[in-house]
Amino acid sequence: MTGEMASHEAGEMMVENREWVLKEYVSEGLPTSHHLKLQTAKLSTVPDGHLMFRILWISVDPYTRTQMTGREEGLYAPQFELNQAARAFAIGEVIQSKDVSYSVGDIVVIPFCPVAEYCVKPADLFLRKIDPTPGVSELDYLTALGVPGFAAWVGIVVLGDPKPGENVFISAAAGGVGVFAGQLAKLRGCRVVGSTGSDEKVKFLKEELGYDEAFNYKTETDFDAALAKYFPNGIDIYLDNVGGKMLEAVLNHVNVRARIPLCGMISQYNKVWTEREGVRNLLNMVGKDVRMEGFMIGSYLHRFGEFMEEVIGYLKEGKMSTKQKIYHGIESFLESICSLFTGSNAGKVVIQVNKPMKP
Amino acid sequence: MTGEMASHEAGEMMVENREWVLKEYVSEGLPTSHHLKLQTAKLSTVPDGHLMFRILWISVDPYTRTQMTGREEGLYAPQFELNQAARAFAIGEVIQSKDVSYSVGDIVVIPFCPVAEYCVKPADLFLRKIDPTPGVSELDYLTALGVPGFAAWVGIVVLGDPKPGENVFISAAAGGVGVFAGQLAKLRGCRVVGSTGSDEKVKFLKEELGYDEAFNYKTETDFDAALAKYFPNGIDIYLDNVGGKMLEAVLNHVNVRARIPLCGMISQYNKVWTEREGVRNLLNMVGKDVRMEGFMIGSYLHRFGEFMEEVIGYLKEGKMSTKQKIYHGIESFLESICSLFTGSNAGKVVIQVNKPMKP
Structure with missing residues (x-):
């Protein structure tokens, strides 16, 4: 080759x-x-x-x-x-x-x-x-046992701390991290909704990964309206992979004590910071006791063994798709x-x- | 009367x-x-x-x-x-x-x-x-035992979790909450810097409340430069009382695992949310594992007794000014x-x- x-x-x-x-x-x-x-x-x-x-x-x-x-x-x-x-x-x-x-x-x-x-x-x-x-x-x-799998696990399991029945939103849901994050949240009994960039990927999320709902952010461009529709009971956990306007829209739909692990912000990487989209409604975090927490997986290496054991188990039992x-x-x-x-x-x-x- | x-x-x-x-x-x-x-x-x-x-x-x-x-x-x-x-x-x-x-x-x-x-x-x-x-x-x-004192205590003690020697920044430092927040951080052995709106209040913070440094945000208007000057070793805890541009500037000076309790955002209350100042550099929270957490004191009433005991003690011993x-x-x-x-x-x-x- x-x-x-x-x-x-x-x-x-x-x-x-x-x-x-x-x-x-x-x-x-x-x-x-x-x-x-x-x-x-x-x-x-x-x-x-x-x-x-x-x-x-x-x-x-x-x-x-x-x-x-x-x-x-x-x-x-x-x-x-x-x-x-x-x-x-x-x-x-x-x-x-x-x-x-x-x-x-x-x-x-x-x-x-x-x-x-x-x-x-x-x-x-x-x-x-x-x-x-x-x-x-x-x-x-x-993949599942590498950087994206571990990032999904830290975001959902460690920082998200999901309870059965909670409403979980994942952006870039069909991306490297999103694929595993959604499955981890489903395995913990959550209702999971993802955003992604094509109708084909919406279908993939729902039919192959078991997402409860998914939407195409390129056609449903009013994020506020989309989140109102898919989260009639509000958002408990938002794993943010994109930042910018989507993060801002989420802050209008968070529940009390929502957790927002910040995994990365792909919509913002190609811009200098002063040109990035500002988030204007952080004040909503005060009224709803919301926690937003950035993380680098290198800071959670002490949990790596626990992660490996859990996810290898899912792979062996056929409970996790890659x-x-x-x-x-x-x-x-x-x-x-x-x-x-x-x-x-x-x-x-x-x-x-x-x-x-x-x- | x-x-x-x-x-x-x-x-x-x-x-x-x-x-x-x-x-x-x-x-x-x-x-x-x-x-x-x-x-x-x-x-x-x-x-x-x-x-x-x-x-x-x-x-x-x-x-x-x-x-x-x-x-x-x-x-x-x-x-x-x-x-x-x-x-x-x-x-x-x-x-x-x-x-x-x-x-x-x-x-x-x-x-x-x-x-x-x-x-x-x-x-x-x-x-x-x-x-x-x-x-x-x-x-x-x-005051000390009321809403502002309890808000300062939840922000600094519960969410800030200060360690001796850490660098603490407090905005609206001469305000109702700031007055107690700075003293609580000093009592825990931190280095404390405040921002406030007049030279007279800068003097008050340093001479009467024991702040290590303070600056007038109305004359030192380049917040990035001011924070670089007052925090040569970065910021470990920022108790945010103002939001907007000051919060954004802080995110350029945070240390790894910094905590940002959001107590309120007085610079933003008189505006509709779409007109508020957007924070453009939340991505910095990812690389530095920063936690930002909004809070309402009503959510911490289970800690009220502990707060009262601690602060009544300070008042009796003359360790806290009002x-x-x-x-x-x-x-x-x-x-x-x-x-x-x-x-x-x-x-x-x-x-x-x-x-x-x-x-």
Whole structure:
């Protein structure tokens, strides 16, 4: 698939590696081929205590956009360095090991992985080897068991603290986080409504994910009216993935002691903050005792084991559906990250970079 | 002081009573004599189980403004009925009792009291008789031990959860709530900075209340620059009493896991919500794990005993200063409520309606 060249010389393996390099920060709008370039370099040396990976899957997430602005604000995610590879969560197959804990063929979750075909990484605590588990696929570790699944779990379970019968609203409901958030809320006995960007995705939410209701925010553009219709009894939990006008509309429909976990604000990432949509009705939070709470999943790593146990259980029992939009080949990274902001995908966006050597 | 007329007929006492009646809702801006009229009526019948009060003190609070808009939003406080008296917290002296638990001369805290010179009220659970306590004045029950003191305590102690050495910012710091909030944060070992509306009040905050720093938001109008100057180590707790641009500026200076109790938003009460200042940088809450939480003190009544015990202790030990701006006579209600929005007062605004019969 990728024009891979491998040669063995004195135990070293040399590969020609393509990677996406950030050439210029993206102050506003979407990244283009002006900002991100696919470059080729050779990878050869694997120092002691390091591993060489063939990258199988790369996770494409909205927050990655915020690492390309050159500004520390909003998510406060570390900015990519110019002339260095962009980074993302990935799954790789060990093709060379200079660490006793890893063998060739091991499948590993790699955080902060270069967006590339191959990489060399120290065998440190950030890596997580995947043990084959019946009912759980490799790709699940980037989706239900990865960043979006954990974000959905922290938002719904930890901060949302849902009670059976409560009314839960999820925006970007067919997106990477939304897919799992809605199912987690349903599994806790809530009534769940989602907003999404197409009629096809409305159908997907209701028919495949079990959402009670869903609406297309591109056609039901009066959000206040839409929320009045879908929440005659008000909103108890709103998992916010978009910010802006939708968040403002929600604040006109919250119940007393509503919880609003802020997971991210995809409608706002391509703008400088002074150009973002202001929320004018925060005063409603006072009268209704509403709690709004931003979160980064890195702050909840002490709950990661609990999350894994719960969600692996659901996957094994067939209680949780996953949905991916798969792009193919490392060359698709620019297209795939831009696609997050046009609402054209259903499910978690990933790139299949290489197929595993071992079937 | 008030042209009181009292006559006794068959055990009944008749008084001529002046009260402020809401004639028209105040959609935007400040109330005027067009909306609120001082009217005279006779009060005579005291049914069984009821008490007649001579009103000594009336509490004048910003939230009262939100009960005059005719709209249920924002604080969601019950709207005053047209052609009925406005309501407020008050302290009254019993002048006629048809309930065995009360005697003439008892001093009582009266919630939802008509803004008037006299009133008749059922002797129900809402009333609270004041027992004379050394070091605690009657008026303290409307200030340090009343609505503003309890609001400050819920905001700082319950929701703010301050740790020694944390950086605390309080807006409207010389206002009814701010005066106590700053002292509560200082008593917990925090560094406290306040914003207020005059140089005289800046001096008051620093010299009389022990604020570490304070600034005049009317002269230091670049809030971002002011907060950068006064919070070189960022803000851990912001007790928001104003909303709008100040809240937005704070979100550019919050530390990880900052808490923002929303007590009220005085800069926004005179506007319809669509005209209010939008907050554009809520995304910063995500990256910094910030919690923002609105509260109504009525939701924390289960903590009222704990609050009273703590603050009565401070008052007895001389550890807490109180500060009032006292208006005189029932006729001053319109002027006094408008004064809340011009930043012309220091301390809690109250009206002394009558002096007690018993010295």
